[in-house]
Amino acid sequence: MKIQTVGVVGAGVMGVGIAQNLAQTGHQVILIDVSEEILEKANQEIKNNIRFQGFFNKKEKPENPDVVLNRIQFSTNYKLLDGVEFVIENVTEKWSIKKEVYPQLEAICPESVVFAANTSAIPITRIASVTKRASKVLGMHFMNPVPLKPTVEMIRGYHTSEETIETAKNLLSQMGKEGIVVNDSPGFVSNRVLMLTINEAIFLLHDQVASAEEVDRIFKTCFGHKMGPLETADLIGLDTILFSIEVLYESFNDSKYRPCPLLKRMVDAGLYGRKSGKGFYAYS
Known part of the structure; x- marks a missing residue:
């Protein structure tokens, strides 16, 4: 019906x-x-x-x-x-x-x-x-x-x-x-994997291993992803990413879910991604 x-x-x-x-x-x-x-x-x-x-x-x-x-x-x-x-x-x-x-x-x-x-x-x-x-x-x-x-x-x-x-x-x-x-489990399937991937990609920027463009290009050209993890973060919203990874950290008490300091700083600065006009990339 x-x-x-x-x-x-x-x-x-x-x-x-x-x-x-x-x-x-x-x-x-x-x-x-x-x-x-x-x-x-x-x-x-x-x-x-x-x-x-x-x-x-x-x-x-x-x-x-x-x-x-x-x-x-x-x-x-x-x-x-x-x-x-x-x-x-x-x-x-x-x-x-x-x-x-x-x-x-x-x-x-x-x-x-x-x-x-x-x-x-x-x-x-x-x-x-x-x-x-x-x-x-x-x-x-x-x-x-x-x-x-x-x-x-x-x-x-x-x-x-x-x-x-x-x-x-x-x-x-x-x-x-x-x-x-x-x-039922915190993060379920998609975000238990995706949030770790995005958080680790942000750590790569934080540790100056690669630029946002380089990280995303590797995922798109090597693995065939339509979007890289940092482009995906900008689409979802960095504030939402931070909320989600904090829930996982609290739920599992596992240090692998520790939010990257760069992610926290960007959210504090209001750099949420597409919805705010700027995140890892700038949007007109």
Whole structure:
């Protein structure tokens, strides 16, 4: 059965991509964030993204951006989520912030609604513990840019039911995506490997072994990667990278996850990558 209405909490890079993808596949979306300014920026980003898709995809004529945006309701009011069938949460990768979202969702959403956490490192079982519906909580780790990525890493928490997994797979199928289910562990599969790779690449810069361009060129030309690890870091956001690697460091108490001092310094300086205009590379 088709899921008609989806709540998306958090209108950052990932929330924008998920809302856009859902709207472009015919879903009604309620996009929630804390300020009108953030939501207005999200509205403009979605409009621009759809236009850019039209430039790059000449074979298919994209829908008019206004038609897509009409399927998205932008709001700061959580109470609007009382009629959704599924929620995807995308707030900042800080447990102190994330854990405050779920009691609000719990109080508003019907008991049947699945809560999907789009997190790159925080354990799903921990997230489920602050709800009264642990069997209906799972992880859905989308990749950026969301509309262009065909696969989502799905994470089964300790209590996640098979019915919840199937409901989430159904939604992903409606979005034109496939889900790969893995078990709960900090960082799951993708970020347990990727964050170490990016952090080590940053150490190479810190230790003056190679430049950012040289590091990325080796990965692209020697291994066939479409992007190098530092280009990938700029795309994800260096603040998100730091949050994720700190969660891994805290969770495993293993020194191999120690964040590179250069990464910390760049985040302190506001050099987040593409979203701030400068990271390891400059963006106009």
